[in-house]
Amino acid sequence: MTSDPTPPGPALLDAAANAVPIRCVTADGWAAVEVGLPPPQRRFAAATGFAPKAGRVALLPGEDGGLGLVLLGLGEAGQGHRDRFLAGKLPGALPAGDYRLEPCDALDAGEAALAWLLGSYRFDRYRKPGEPRPRLVAPEGVDAAAVGRVARAVAAGRDLINTPANDLGPAEVEAAMRALGERFGAAVTVTMGADLEKEFPLVHAVGAASPRAPRLIDLIWGAQDAPRVTLVGKGVVFDTGGLDIKPASNMLLMKKDMGGAAAALAAAEMIMGAGLPVRLRLIVPSVENAIAGDAFRPGDVIRSRAGLTVEIGNTDAEGRLILADALALADAEEPDLILDFATLTGAARVALGPDLPAFFTEDEALAGAVAEAGERVNDPVWRLPLHPPYASLLDSKVADLNNAPGGGFAGAITAALFLRRFVRRTRTHVHFDLYGWNPSTKPGRPEGGEVQTARLAHALVAERYRQNG
Template sequence: MVHPLLLPAGTPAIPVHCVAKADWPALRDGLPPVPRSFARAQGFEARPGQHVLLPDTTGALAAVMLGVEPVSPRRRDPFAPGRLAATLPPGNYALAGDIGDPNLAALGWLLTAYRFERYRKPKPITARLVLPERVDGEELTNLAQASALARDLVNTSAADLGPAEIEAAVRGLGETHDAEVSSTVGDELLTGNLPMIHAVGRASPRAPRLIDLRWGKEGDPKLTLVGKGVAFDTGGLNLKTDAGMLLMKKDMGGAAAAIAAASMIMQAKLKVRLRLLVPAVENAVSGSSFRPGDVLQSRKGLTVEIGNTDAEGRLILADALALADEEAPELLIDFATLTGAARVALGPDLPPFYSHDDGLAAEIARLSAAVNDPVWRMPLWPPYDGMLESKIADLNNVSGGAFAGSVTAALFLNRFVEKSRSYAHFDIYGWNPSTKPGRPEGGECQAARLTYALAKQLYGGR
């Protein structure tokens, strides 16, 4: 099935001319008199992001002009040609001119058209795009729909999306793709040797759980995805401020990204034995909250002193990663809205990632640019490992200082991965503070498309 906003190549459509400012005079002078005069009257100069609707002699819409960045000196956003999807009037449109990578230009159209309207009357997008030549509409649909699923999950109020609802989303995915889904809930986490997931989630009336999806054929390469599923994070007894708590419905953005990547992989029927693990909790406050100074047992056998209950995501991930690592997957990847330090270092749009595998890291960096899913490698710097030392346990869950917060969080997680052939950790933000082409304000699906591209390159389809 192809996305409803996509039309077959060659369908008659209104052209959307993507033009750089330096090229505009030549294009303008070649226009018929009416649209040329109209463009001049509207003050169109092909500034990046500027657009104008041009009429024909009858007043009907004949063409759209969209200013884009030149190829140099700045890197043009590959999604820029799709930025008009949510603003153009109803009709069929075809991208023309210098659109760059046609796959990314068309994907930008679909991602821009996303709307989260669970809590208000829907306003459907009616600007449809004719597929550029040699662009796979089914592939674009897969990427756009999985990204929309992740965005929907992140945008949903925590009142309507707790651990059980995250599980329901995974089970729905399992039903669609004939995958096995199981969950370990509440006190079963203790008997199942997942004590840190239980400790973080036990204060909430909404039971914590580990959700486990398996898909694919036995004997295929094992790829395991782990996503942090904190449905809401109060900070626990180390309570957040009101401003710090305001966006904490997005603290399950890592789970959303992992779910989206799993969806893309299964929809494309890649030749992998896929496992998706989502530790899903609410970090709430009650008489049963875990406390600063507590020492928690972990699945791996390491004891963890709690320096801060607001560093809860790494605790639930550690148990899930230890479980995943026991199978020694060929590739293990986790996604987590883990640290504010990552945002200080790289901002909301550029998540850091960590890996000891230089070859894997190089491919992640290359594919990040190729599919316009930006990430940046940061070091698992061994000397900082000592910052996690505890005087009473094997390690502390925080460094106790203000420096290198994202690095020390990654080093903490790394303690729980031993047998996996390759491992990467993404410290994502999961949110767009403002609207950009292909990235509407609100929940965002980060690092999932590049993970899918990596899996596709490594393992191919069936």
């Protein structure tokens, strides 16, 4: 186990001699701030129509004619919902240069610093590098190293999701996990080919039709005698739907169907980077759900790693199949905690929208801890029930269960109940059903891939094992 050598990525400045101050302004505090401005800045703010509405930014001149002060409007206290990542709007609104946040009771400095770094993210792999970005001096009292670690892990996960499937297949997911393992001294093993077909038959079946070989990637880090935490991520690099093919419009964002794997990798990077006292395992089954003569078919019956037979009701419900085998592997050693991450169901998005992942667990105390961690780090989730009577909807006439029973009721719940059948020994199991994408740009959350629940998972593990990172 080695420490993180801190690769390039988003970071806060230690100091900057001529950093431009950023002053936060609430609606009820604007009058006092306005009076205290030098007359030229006061007149400039009035001439440009600045009002301290949430997210409004004003650039005020200094005595030398350069940029002297930035105002960030926070709106009225108690009116509506104030975005806690509002400071994440600034990197896109300011010219290149160095800036510092003035102390502000209405903003948490650490949260604002993280929002700044998250809002600075750009996916430019296929474009010429843009103009230099503005940089922020670490606010006083903020752990710049910890904030930077989180931001870099988020950026790495976003890059994975944003990379199109022609450049990100199972081999590239494996390469990302091997690189992560090398950084932290973790052991990485990969199962492919005949071994995959024998040991993880559902993973093999889903990926068999693609010329890019399916695989299961397994990373282990930390002391053997430490509490065992296992992360499992759905790594479907592209999903045509298989023989139950998706409409063309539904395939447009399917490069993000490995968003669960990206979230798991990002969470693992944060946990290892913080040196949390756990024995971490990261399991990612990675496949492409393609169409060819050897594609799995509706009506096929496949025996899973756990021994349960699964009738294929729909080849487009492939994520739960590969997760079933991965979860059986995770469950076999009865870890202290299993978290799985997947872009699994449209039903969860219909219920909760793109910004709010659903989560499922039978453990009431754990459910409370998950919700609290999400609220604490502004990575929110909402619990949906593992309603036992709905388990009958998974019944099959020819196998132990069906992966996609007919009917449109309770799709997210039945998917979670399906997965739960493969976690027999570990009750401390949480399943996250996430979207993995920002449909539009919001402060700190640029349009594109997003590793939802990764920061939550890091915070949960840090709190559960009594060490902050």
